[in-house]
Amino acid sequence: EMTGYKAWLRYETAENETLREEYRIYCSSIAVAEQSRVLLTAARELAAAVRSITGHSPSIAPSLDRASGVVIGVKGKLDPELEQALSSDIAELSDEGYVLRTLRAGSGGAERIAIVGGAEAGALYGVFHLIRVMQMRKSLGGLRATEQPANRLRMINQWDNMDGSIERGYAGKSIFYRGNAFVDDFSRIRDYARLLASVGINAISINNVNVHREETKLITKQYEETLSRVAAVFRDYGIKLFLSVNFASPIAAGGLPTADPLEPSVKEWWAQRASDLYRAIPDFGGFLVKADSEFRPGPFTYGRDHADGANMLAEALAPHGGLVIWRCFVYNCLQDWRDRSTDRAKAAYEHFMPLDGRFADNVILQIKNGPMDFQVREPVSPLFGGLKRTNQMLELQITQEYTGQQKHLCYLVPQWKEVLDFDTHAAGKGSTVARLASGVLRERPHGGIAAVSNIGDDACWTGHPLAQANLYGYGRLTWNPSLSEDQITAEWIRQSLGCDPEVETVVSDMLRKSWGIYESYTAPLGVGWMVNPNHHYGPNVDGYEYSKWGTYHFADCRGIGVDRTAETGTGYTAQYHSPWRETFNSLELCPDELLLFFHHVPYTHVLHSGNTVIQHIYDTHFEGAEEAAALLEAWKSLEGRIEADYFALVAERLAVQSEHAKEWRDVINTYFYRKSGIADRQGRLIY
């Protein structure tokens, strides 16, 4: 067994005999009446978990009679007695929702567990809930849970290329492709589907949004048969398949002279592609599109706008119930660094706000959490509060492009919680990103969350074994954004590393602090970047300073930061609703952690913390490097409590982080000492 391969589905045998016996009795048999694929998946998943946790194989049968056991079913198709007993629990259940409940079968009957989905997928999620309870070593007596997912779309975006590489992947090669073809053996894809379904993911796009030559052909006849087999693997786990498409496909794959979205031949071509795809995959999800972004083709070539482009694809997919997910990561990536009037942060809002209300009902705009690009700290994109009459989806990045590339520990659940909880004030108090993305606030027909995956064919999936916690936490948050960080962390640790309280204490502390630690030794106070160009790993303060990418910090001998205020800066702050526009615009009110994102200040500017900016830079970088070293020490205290190979793998990564944090510390501190000429008050070593 490869180290870390089972991730949070380890199903360790319960050591406590009483609990083990309880689980064995409750789960001695599994009844599933309907022979649908997803319900069979659910029954098999539960049987495998019970076998592993209790050492006994449950029987799987169509019904339970009066014995104890687990009934897995779907609302409206239960036996009448059970349907009656659960009537109030299941009344409001949506398709993907479920009821999980311990109850007695008739008078004198045995206690049993009912898992009832609104539809099949709900039952599968209910099963994974039950497995989670057992893995957390909790009693099954008195279980009564009703769950509904907060988001309709809970999606993963793979940035996999068919040559087997993964854009911004830090965990090996693709599990989907090798040598410009699909892999022959889908068993790893199936294992991935299990992991995803276990945390509630229901959609996946399987190729990079930068759609290259071979990938452009994925929507043609050539790949129909293979794709339908891939879709079947995911279908068993309630996950819909999406493809990223090249907007210029009519030219590149169809031999047409144009890809103009208003050209009838172009529309026909896409409509034909769509109907062929749906013949092969009747529940195909739809297209994910990166257009007119970082040199990708798009409607601009033809003098059309994004609504023209998206709606044309939407029209092709609509007859089949498909969706167009259109990314808002659109900005000028050929900026002149001397041009101070252009602000990349403003771009998404400027491009898409004027189109609000023009997108078809089956179009969803996918918006990155921040206005720049997945930096360790950014404000929330103002487009979330802006759009009123457009379906929206939040895009997060699980893969750690700018947060240590799975060499550094950086648990992103706290960052995502901040994003989801951010109150845009778009429609008064409580207009959170979570409610805008789900579509609840604006009563939109579609919405959800997508994130760029962090997995590859690495033995433990994620390069850094502890980076599995990010994939786990992401899924859980898409299901329920109000889950607390503590709960998610505890769930992940117990299921992945066992229920040793010492392990839980130490690892949860490491995870909780890790984002802050990473932030403290990298780019300061929200300014971002300062990484090496292209690969984005490691410190390079001016790496992007004189580039075309619109990513500047403007440090000179007096100060640093980007003036985005209305009065003297780029005016970006005006894209927010009150009170954020005033808060961010004001030097006094702006939160410290975002100060340099919004303001250009002298190094001697005093923060709310009471520290000057320059001293803050020195302090956080010295402390951050120390805290990174302390992560390794904390982990070492767990030696013997964690499986040896896993322990060694994590220790190795933490040692790399600890060394590399010093590199960050010294490069950043030296740079600012040389720029500012201001000494560290504590006289520590700066080069």
Ligand code: GCW
């Ligand atoms: O920041 C950039 C990444 C690109 C990525 C792009 C995007 C897929 O560096 O690698 O391309 O974001 O989100 O489209």
